[in-house]
Amino acid sequence: MSALPILDLSATADTNRRPELLAQLRASLFDIGFLYISNHGVPEPVISHLTAFLPRLFDLSEASKAALSKLNSPHFLGYSGFAEETTRGERDLREQFDFATELPLVWTGGDVGAAKGGGEAYSQLFWRLRGPNQWPEESELPGFRAALTDYHDALAALSYCFVHLVEEAFSIPVGTFDNFFRPAPQHRIKLVKYPPITPSITSSTSLGVGPHADTSGWLTFLLQPSPHNSLEVLSPQTGEWIPAPPVPGTFVVNFGHAFEAATAGAVRATVHRVRAPEQPAEPRYSVPFFMGLPLGARVSNVREWIPRHVLEMRKDREEPEEDPRWEVLGEAQLRKWIRSHVDVAKKWYGSDAVAYYSQ
């Protein structure tokens, strides 16, 4: 495969074209695990209102950005400066703001490994991931919060519709997974800037973000508003990097680790990376939306709802290795955040938690 499939979602409303769309979706799910969707129904102004803010958001003063630092947030929400985040131990050449569904703190206390014993609702440490955003001052960026909230709501709605389509492609009743998303999980949105690499950036990589599979959610919906051909997807079949260039009017969709684990590897969490732009290019901006997960759910429970014929799709593949410590979805999420932002983790979760989740 040299190009990723583009699924035209307008076919969902057309009984003649719908079966072909579902066949295309099945092929994309079980083959590459990465696809584009067009005619997705998110209104263009919802997208352009948000993207128009991106340069101004990143041009906020250093003091304003520092006031929003992730270091203030046990929920790993807020700003992280250039190359402060790591992927597999390498610094990523990007700067970013993390936002999430606006939800209050629910965590009621707990300790490392508390999830193993079950415990009362919301006492496990991973519930501390859920909590409120850090918003820029409205006077500094008037309208930004409303634009991001509209975008969040539209993408959340799209993600639920898309999961219904996946259920149809799996031939299971539409709405099967709805139970797992009640009460509504916290979805996450990253606003990312990849500045062009200058000679003053001395780094062992030239990657905006290193090779990784997504661990932040159930599914990812990526908006590429800049023209750069920077995103690449590792073909599971050939081991080659397939370009995933921006295609106007589309989102790129891919699947997180939890989805791969729940389908026992039938749908892959495909590895991808982003090349940093080279001078004299303009900065690249991107906006991944990570559809949230019910933090208390267990992979094995979700798997009970996946039909045998889907699980059997994996038969010619190596099953992903599963560590029982990360079987609770919230534990796997906490591990991901602790590993990518060790400084935030040490401050809020302490060295023992960092040691436990870094293994």
Ligand SMILES: O=C(O)CCC(=O)C(=O)O
């Ligand atoms: O910026 C992009 O195009 C992709 C970013 C990404 O893969 C991620 O944040 O997980």
Ligand SMILES: [Fe+2]
């Ligand atoms: Fe990613």
